[in-house]
Amino acid sequence: MTATVIDGRAVAKEINAVTATQTAALTSQGVIPGLAVIMVGDDPASAIYVRNKERRAGKLQFNSVVKRLPETATQVEVLDLVRHYNQDPAIHGILVQSPLPAHLNEEEVVMTIAPQKDVDGLHPKNLGQLFANVGHQYPVACTPKGIMTLLDRYDVPLAGKQVVMVGRSRLVGKPLVALMNNADATVTLAHRHTHHLAELTKTADVLVVAVGQANLITADMVKPGATVIDVGMNRLADGTLTGDVAAEVANVAGAITPVPGGVGPMTIATLMQQTVQLAAWQTGKQVQ
Amino acid sequence: MTATVIDGRAVAKEINAVTATQTAALTSQGVIPGLAVIMVGDDPASAIYVRNKERRAGKLQFNSVVKRLPETATQVEVLDLVRHYNQDPAIHGILVQSPLPAHLNEEEVVMTIAPQKDVDGLHPKNLGQLFANVGHQYPVACTPKGIMTLLDRYDVPLAGKQVVMVGRSRLVGKPLVALMNNADATVTLAHRHTHHLAELTKTADVLVVAVGQANLITADMVKPGATVIDVGMNRLADGTLTGDVAAEVANVAGAITPVPGGVGPMTIATLMQQTVQLAAWQTGKQVQ
Structure with missing residues (x-):
């Protein structure tokens, strides 16, 4: 079995088309x-x-x-x-x-x-609202927000599912924990102090990895059929760009994001999408 | 084997004594x-x-x-x-x-x-700072803060350990996830949508339960030797006060908080401790 490839470029293209329409509407x-x-x-x-x-x-x-x-x-x-x-x-x-x-x-x-112009979602007030899941009209970090869009487009179920997030940065890991919890997943936040990482990742229905270490996740660490989201972006000695997930994982996973062409294009598309959203909120306009 | 009983009343008494001394110092x-x-x-x-x-x-x-x-x-x-x-x-x-x-x-x-007077730590800005682990001089929800004090007094190791938090309220579950992550534990946030709860809780070195359902956690759901923190407070039909953890768990756990006399007294003691801390911060005074 080979995993479905989650095509971030294609989804980003759709998002960008909507953003262009919304931009035109706002501009008018x-x-x-x-x-x-x-x-x-x-x-x-x-x-x-x-x-x-x-x-x-x-x-x-x-x-x-x-x-x-x-x-x-x-x-x-x-x-x-x-x-x-x-x-x-x-x-x-x-x-x-x-x-x-x-x-x-x-x-x-x-x-x-x-905070209302914090398009990267880095301000503690925005992270706090996201984690508390209260209020509305606040920006969210673009990479995890883009990941949620990808999972939605590929109909990956989240409610009640086990999600393991490896890496706890403010731009990816922490906001993703909040987003996944808000989507009723059971989420575990792992990091460099985590013992028995392989045992943990093997329980994940959805595994998200944002560490910056090539080949950190190997096939034996992944549950068969799991969805694997690779946020890593590592430049090898020969110049190749690679993620944190080894190529062999595609033989085990049910779906996987490639590097490049997975999460990367979604981050920029989401940044633009969110800028339009912030513009609408700040001016009291509607976007569709 | 019977679990060590974590004596929240005794620790709360110590905290209150320190708070009294600090109050006298500030008052002077x-x-x-x-x-x-x-x-x-x-x-x-x-x-x-x-x-x-x-x-x-x-x-x-x-x-x-x-x-x-x-x-x-x-x-x-x-x-x-x-x-x-x-x-x-x-x-x-x-x-x-x-x-x-x-x-x-x-x-x-x-x-x-x-936010600086939010002694319950409920404001999203305070939760966000805690989760982002940035800045200082912000209040933290008193129940989870009191739990961290208890674990510290009883020398329960956290770095690299598996922590499972059952219940995701803003007053307990979410801030505890942030505190545990800041202490380098690997933390999982479980809730009513979680599938296979028993499998999950059995992986926990430290299990914290804040659901409000008597006998939710039974002995077969607990790893032998685990530390179990029971935040539940349920009034039974006969008037008895009981937690979320069944009595039999004391035969399996390594350490456990009783109800009453465990987490409860710590919450109020921590509230007072934090009020003194906020008073010191707001007036530029030092407390020891």
Whole structure:
């Protein structure tokens, strides 16, 4: 048996088409979705991510602003820029590309973003609302939100199912735990201190891996028929891009996301989708 | 083998003694810890809880205010009262006794409490900070915080251990997941949709149960030697108070909290401990 390949590119394309329609509808009402991306320094991977976001936002005809600050930028300069976009009514989403240079206090930067413009869903208030499952109109981290969209499109049942999340970052693992709990899955959060990881992952109906370690998950660690979501993005010595899940897992899993072409395209598509949503919320417009 | 009984009364007594010393120290610096409890209506169980809190706060010589509103109180009256205490520098902790009468919007009430005075740790911003594990000087829900104190006093190891939390309320289950993850445990959040609960609970080195169903957890559901924390509080037909864990579990577990006398006394002791902590933070004083 070979697993169904979950085609993130195809789903992202559908999402982008809807986002384009919504953008046109908002624009005709005088609201152009505005996304500000702040990048400090010149980390090569970050530069690629930022360029991809810029390109997609441009294609969608957003008001797209990318502010590149030098490696030597001060904390005050970054905070002032965030505060500027907080006040700017033409900007609905603010994203500070991670990682920041070591001399900057990333935590303070995140806490300074107005929660309603926090398009990456990093502000504790937004994570708290998601986990408490209260209120509405708050942004959610784009990668886990995109994963939920994928699972929905592929009709993967979640209520009452065992979900194991390996990796507990603020951008992926923790918000995914909240989303899965809100979907009535029974979710376990595993990390580098977890003992007997293989025993645990083998109980998962849905296994999500976001660690950044090639071949961490092997076929013997996966329950036959499980859905496996690979968030890893590792560059091997020969230049190949690979996830955290070994290729052999496709022989055991029921469905699996490829790397590249799985979760990656969904993250950017979800970022754009959410920017439009924030623009609508902030201006009291409806999107469909 | 019979399990070690985790004596919540004894630990609570120690905590209260420290809180009394800290209160005296703050008071000598002109800061009397101030706790405002708002109760709406006359639910008999709530009335007992509120009276116990009032009594303990009185013994500790807090500035203790209990505001009892009639069942017919309006949303605006409750919100105005919360806002009044938000502004009152003599009040450092605000607690709205749950449940509120059905005609009131509890969510809006919680969101109106100033996060730094949210002594029950219910505000999403506080839950989010706890789960993100960022920042400091924020309140944490008292029951799970008290459970962590108990586990610490009894030297129960957590890092790398399997923890299963049954029940996902905002006051217990969700903050406990965050606390356990921050302590490097591998934590699973189970609830009424969970399939195969017994299989899951049997994997737990530490099992915490907060459901409100007598005898939910039986001996065959517990790993020999596990630590079992029973947050349940159920009144049987004959008037007996019992937890969610059957008595027979004491023959299997390594350590267990009794009901009453386990988690219950810790919740109130932790509430008082945290009120003093909030008073110190809000006034820039130190407590030891």
